[in-house]
Amino acid sequence: MIAFLLKRMANAAFVMLAVALLAFVIFRFFGDPVEMMVNEQATQADRIELRERLGLNDSFVTQYTRFVTNAVQGDFGISYRNQQDVMVLIKDRFPATFELVLVATLISLVVGIPMGVITAVYRNSRLANALQLGSIIGVSLPSFVVGILLILAFSVSLGWLPAFGRGETVDIGWWSTGLLTPSGRAALVLPSISLSTFQVTLVMRLVRAEMLETLRADYIKFARARGVPTARVQWRHALRNCLMPVITLTGMQIGNLIAFALVTETVFQWPGMGMLFIQAVTFVDIPVMAAYLIIVSFIFVALNTLVDITYAWVDPRLRDDTARAGGANG
Amino acid sequence: MQLKHLLLATAAMAGLAGAAHAENVLKWGANRDIGSLDPYSYGDSFTINVLNHVYEGLVRYNKDLKIEPALAESWEILDDQITWRFKLRQGVTFHNGNPFTADDVVASLTRVSDETSPLKGNLPAYVSSAVVDDYTVDITLNGTYPLLLNDLTNIHMFDKEWMTEHDSLLPTDIGAGTEGYATYNANGTGPFVVESRQPDAKTVFVVNPDWWDEPQHNIDRIELTPVNSAATRVAALLSGEINFTNDAPVQDLPRLEAAPAVDVLEGVDLRTVMIGFPFRETLTTGEANPFTDIKVREALYKAIDLDLIHQKVMRGKSRVAGATVAPPIPGYTEALDDLPGYDPAASRALLAEAGVPEGLEFEFNCLSDGLVNEEQFCQAIASMWSRIGLSPKLDVAPRAVQSPKRTNGTTDIYTLGWATLPLLDSYSPLLQIFHSKVGNAGVFNWGGWSYPELDGLIDAAGSELDLDKRLALQTEALELVKDEMIMIPLHQQPMAWAVTDDVVDMPLFPDNKPRLWFARIAPAS
Numbered sequence: 001m002i003a004f005l006l007k008r009m010a011n012a013a014f015v016m017l018a019v020a021l022l023a024f025v026i027f028r029f030f031g032d033p034v035e036m037m038v039n040e041q042a043t044q045a046d047r048i049e050l051r052e053r054l055g056l057n058d059s060f061v062t063q064y065t066r067f068v069t070n071a072v073q074g075d076f077g078i079s080y081r082n083q084q085d086v087m088v089l090i091k092d093r094f095p096a097t098f099e100l101v102l103v104a105t106l107i108s109l110v111v112g113i114p115m116g117v118i119t120a121v122y123r124n125s126r127l128a129n130a131l132q133l134g135s136i137i138g139v140s141l142p143s144f145v146v147g148i149l150l151i152l153a154f155s156v157s158l159g160w161l162p163a164f165g166r167g168e169t170v171d172i173g174w175w176s177t178g179l180l181t182p183s184g185r186a187a188l189v190l191p192s193i194s195l196s197t198f199q200v201t202l203v204m205r206l207v208r209a210e211m212l213e214t215l216r217a218d219y220i221k222f223a224r225a226r227g228v229p230t231a232r233v234q235w236r237h238a239l240r241n242c243l244m245p246v247i248t249l250t251g252m253q254i255g256n257l258i259a260f261a262l263v264t265e266t267v268f269q270w271p272g273m274g275m276l277f278i279q280a281v282t283f284v285d286i287p288v289m290a291a292y293l294i295i296v297s298f299i300f301v302a303l304n305t306l307v308d309i310t311y312a313w314v315d316p317r318l319r320d321d322t323a324r325a326g327g328a329n330g
Numbered sequence: 331m332q333l334k335h336l337l338l339a340t341a342a343m344a345g346l347a348g349a350a351h352a353e354n355v356l357k358w359g360a361n362r363d364i365g366s367l368d369p370y371s372y373g374d375s376f377t378i379n380v381l382n383h384v385y386e387g388l389v390r391y392n393k394d395l396k397i398e399p400a401l402a403e404s405w406e407i408l409d410d411q412i413t414w415r416f417k418l419r420q421g422v423t424f425h426n427g428n429p430f431t432a433d434d435v436v437a438s439l440t441r442v443s444d445e446t447s448p449l450k451g452n453l454p455a456y457v458s459s460a461v462v463d464d465y466t467v468d469i470t471l472n473g474t475y476p477l478l479l480n481d482l483t484n485i486h487m488f489d490k491e492w493m494t495e496h497d498s499l500l501p502t503d504i505g506a507g508t509e510g511y512a513t514y515n516a517n518g519t520g521p522f523v524v525e526s527r528q529p530d531a532k533t534v535f536v537v538n539p540d541w542w543d544e545p546q547h548n549i550d551r552i553e554l555t556p557v558n559s560a561a562t563r564v565a566a567l568l569s570g571e572i573n574f575t576n577d578a579p580v581q582d583l584p585r586l587e588a589a590p591a592v593d594v595l596e597g598v599d600l601r602t603v604m605i606g607f608p609f610r611e612t613l614t615t616g617e618a619n620p621f622t623d624i625k626v627r628e629a630l631y632k633a634i635d636l637d638l639i640h641q642k643v644m645r646g647k648s649r650v651a652g653a654t655v656a657p658p659i660p661g662y663t664e665a666l667d668d669l670p671g672y673d674p675a676a677s678r679a680l681l682a683e684a685g686v687p688e689g690l691e692f693e694f695n696c697l698s699d700g701l702v703n704e705e706q707f708c709q710a711i712a713s714m715w716s717r718i719g720l721s722p723k724l725d726v727a728p729r730a731v732q733s734p735k736r737t738n739g740t741t742d743i744y745t746l747g748w749a750t751l752p753l754l755d756s757y758s759p760l761l762q763i764f765h766s767k768v769g770n771a772g773v774f775n776w777g778g779w780s781y782p783e784l785d786g787l788i789d790a791a792g793s794e795l796d797l798d799k800r801l802a803l804q805t806e807a808l809e810l811v812k813d814e815m816i817m818i819p820l821h822q823q824p825m826a827w828a829v830t831d832d833v834v835d836m837p838l839f840p841d842n843k844p845r846l847w848f849a850r851i852a853p854a855s
Contacts, residue, residue, distance in 0.1 A: 035733035037372070037504070042451035043770040053446070053505025082365050082529055083372065083502045083513050089529070148561055155569040163565045164557050166531060269557045271531035278558070279363075279530065282699070284730040 004312055012305045019297040023290045024064050033080050033284040076291035081283045086291045090273060095175050096166055097272030101257045103192040105250060108199035116207025121234050138201040147194040147267035154190060162187050164269035191268040195261060206249060210242035255300040353550040354851045359563050359572035363530050363556035368512040369486045370442050370449045370501045375751055378484055379843040383535055385486030385518035388416055389479050393848060395754055397479050401487055411474045418465040422542045424489040425523045432461040437490035446503040453481050454770055474793040476800050477753055484752040492517045521545060521847045522552060530556060547847045567592060567828055576844045578828035580702060591831050595838045598649045599825040600656045601749035603701050604817040608742045609779040614693050620686045627815040629680035633718045634711055635672045643707045647824035654759055654811055656822050658840060661756030661804035666812055677718040694722040695741040697729050702823040704745060736776050751841060756804045760788045764811050784810050
């Protein structure tokens, strides 16, 4: 088990190094930050001098090594655009993204699970068909279109909910939350619905498939035969056994949601990490772009590694390769 | 019963009293955020523009964009011609209550001209400054230089004591990776005080009751919110979540005009859109460069149907330009604005005369996030050039990608917009674009041309203290630029702001900078 753990950790570290390298290669060809940082009256000498001070004239290997050495210590330098510590910037934006992702996840579960059960239980009813059709629209509409439609309907026409921003926030330590104020909660509604549309469909389809499978199982038939009320059979006995994969999926999707939040954040001017990244791209703010990419990849890699380790812990066959090869036959 | 009435009456009165004290709030939705609360930390005109509500300079532009006294009351040039003596306004205090004195001016100028200051280019002639007495300052320049006041309009004054206390006597240094107190905090003398700032979310300014000047505005509070997405910005304006934007997207103007509670303020920007040529020996294809021949430049100029671009691409909202500066800019004359006339047949003849081969390939570099409708007018021009037998390769990409190609000369023809900011004088494009690339000059001379006669005129203007003589020199230089067709001017681009109808007076400035100390809103009720 220890050997396995070490191997997984080494893999993760290797992936992170590769991501850092990739980030660096991309940004090296991306553009010239100096052009965006100086103003119209700066002289050529000023530009050359700034390049020198930023270390942009150093060799690629020097720059990469310096970046990785600092990044390991959690130091991503200071932003070219607003001259603040990049880690502080990301730390400030993280609560906004996290709350958005959290609420979107809750919506996807609270809406997706019942919809999945309904479409499975009343398989050929009109309601189920309508929900199925709706779910196709849900997956095929890009989230920025959903966002703009929501803004048009609920902000411009009806005037019920704000079109942008996060509303008032309350600081609890370094965490700023919008959940405790009315305007903060109102501001959360549209972006989280927009972010969760895809997720709702995913959960619904997964629950539906699992439910169809479970409802055929013997213990459901026995329960029915024993005279347990139908609703109880469906919502308690059957659904419970469907939730395990849903939880796994939801966990795995959190990384995706953080990454996808970028689009929603742009549409709703949500001051989260995605917004920060987009702004950084516009201004060739290399320290911020690199840090964002690395932190998001880190979340992905960490989640995946954790899942792998958990699976291996649960199922010892996954720990050594021979067993896994044998398992592949089964 | 009576008690109830009394209570109701009291409540009603309390409500009225509350209404009388309600704040006039201007909710400003901009297309981007300011970079920092430190006007010296980032060489960016929007940041400086917004922070001008908090910080002020020795002089400022008035409503007609003419220079007038601000923190300095008067000035004179001493006999050596290179020292300027400023008499400061007395009784001015910073937001923290400290008085404004000569020490503050010297400390501010030292800070902005520091080696690591991104703004030191904004004060190109500055050498040193010295305190004469509490309210008199001498500024020494590196030579006779007529545009010091124009430069000083954008140099904001800091409180020396405050900077010393917070270790901010020098600007933040990105190269050294240092942050600064002034990035997050502000202390100026201006009409508004920073109340709070959340980067990329909201920056709140409240009125400064102790401002030295008589306020023309009636705003109590400004909430600046960046809304990058154009569609969201329009939605926010229509739903009343913001009541002012300085960037109403051109494609949404008809919709905003149709909305009952929204007013669109349209004008023509000072920014002149131009097309520049390469003057290197070879093109990016490796072929010999024909654009050094004035006949070829003329051919390309005459092949552009400026009216068509004005009508179709700019929807009649631009101003077709013959000069490289806009009419309000000192140095402009009407004669400069003559147009060459659209004549593709003449273009073909000129190309043949110059021996340009049919189907000549060259790159045409445009920005996807640059000027108003840039992508569209670039496409239009490329097809107009194709019609006279050339093969332009249109290269459209974001500024971040295109800028290095332009400055390194690894592209051929390119677009450029120049608004003469912050000088508001034709000396700005002459020095920065048209002068040969030497020392401080010709930074935007991306084509790499050199006209010694032109350089002579510009250098002479740069040290001529007599306004009329200086402008005559600059006009002569602009004529030379026009005759040689160094760049092709296309138009001054349209600009549009929008307000909801609770904003009663929002003066629109042709330099596209909001000056909210002139704005008035309907009293809140």
